[in-house]
Amino acid sequence: MPTLHGVSVSPFARKALVGLFEKGIEFDHKIVIPNKIPEDYYAISPLGKVPCFQDGDFALPDSSAILAYLEKVKPEPALYPAEAQAYGRVVWLEEYADTKLAMTVLVPFFENVVKPSILKKEPDTARVKKVMTEDYPGVMDYVEAQLGDKTWFAGDQFTVADIAMATPFVNFQYAQQSVDAERWPKMAAFIQRAMERPSFQKALALDKAFFAAMGG
Numbered sequence: 130m131p132t133l134h135g136v137s138v139s140p141f142a143r144k145a146l147v148g149l150f151e152k153g154i155e156f157d158h159k160i161v162i163p164n165k166i167p168e169d170y171y172a173i174s175p176l177g178k179v180p181c182f183q184d185g186d187f188a189l190p191d192s193s194a195i196l197a198y199l200e201k202v203k204p205e206p207a208l209y210p211a212e213a214q215a216y217g218r219v220v221w222l223e224e225y226a227d228t229k230l231a232m233t234v235l236v237p238f239f240e241n242v243v244k245p246s247i248l249k250k251e252p253d254t255a256r257v258k259k260v261m262t263e264d265y266p267g268v269m270d271y272v273e274a275q276l277g278d279k280t281w282f283a284g285d286q287f288t289v290a291d292i293a294m295a296t297p298f299v300n301f302q303y304a305q306q307s308v309d310a311e312r313w314p315k316m317a318a319f320i321q322r323a324m325e326r327p328s329f330q331k332a333l334a335l336d337k338a339f340f341a342a343m344g345g
Contacts, residue, residue, distance in 0.1 A: 131185075138300070210283050235300055269312070272316055294323075
């Protein structure tokens with residue numbers, strides 16, 4: 130049976146978990162915490178990042194690569210559109226979510242949750258304020274416009290773009306932040322829809338179990 134290495138509270142590991150749950154693929158889950166990487170983990174994940182998906186001797190240490198691989202292993206239900214332009218757009222939106230969006234909305238989580246609870250360091254509140262004031266509104270305006278009046282970013286089909294867009298906002302909520310539903314109503318509704326899916330509910334249950342084990 131394949132194994133997913135990582136911890137569900139990582140948005141990128143959660144992204145892979147949701148993909149596995151959507152596909153209905155059986156797997157083992159081995160917890161690997163980013164700041165406590167075992168030395169032998171670098172053999173399958175050279176950058177020391179999570180998640181890493183291992184299927185026998187085959188390993189993929191990147192969430193986007195994992196989801197692309199899963200699509201080939203089990204094409205249905207499809208998480209990528211068949212039409213060329215829609216496919217390209219979904220791949221781009223996944224990239225945007227993994228970079229600019231994640232680097233913005235994860236700042237409150239890193240500073241206000243990870244630093245004090247895990248790293249035992251003081252949070253940089255000035256950094257949080259700067260990012261939320263200068264970067265966050267523009268990012269939200271962009272993704273709100275990209276979603277438009279569609280149910281999902283590709284229309285009626287739930288895709289990797291939706292998984293990638295929604296997962297960072299779980300951590301955003303863990304940092305006691307929420308999307309302003311008056312300013313960005315489409316994204317606020319989208320996040321709620323995504324988190325109500327059974328795949329997200331299973332991933333969130335793993336988060337709950339992890340926090341309970343950590344005493345949080």
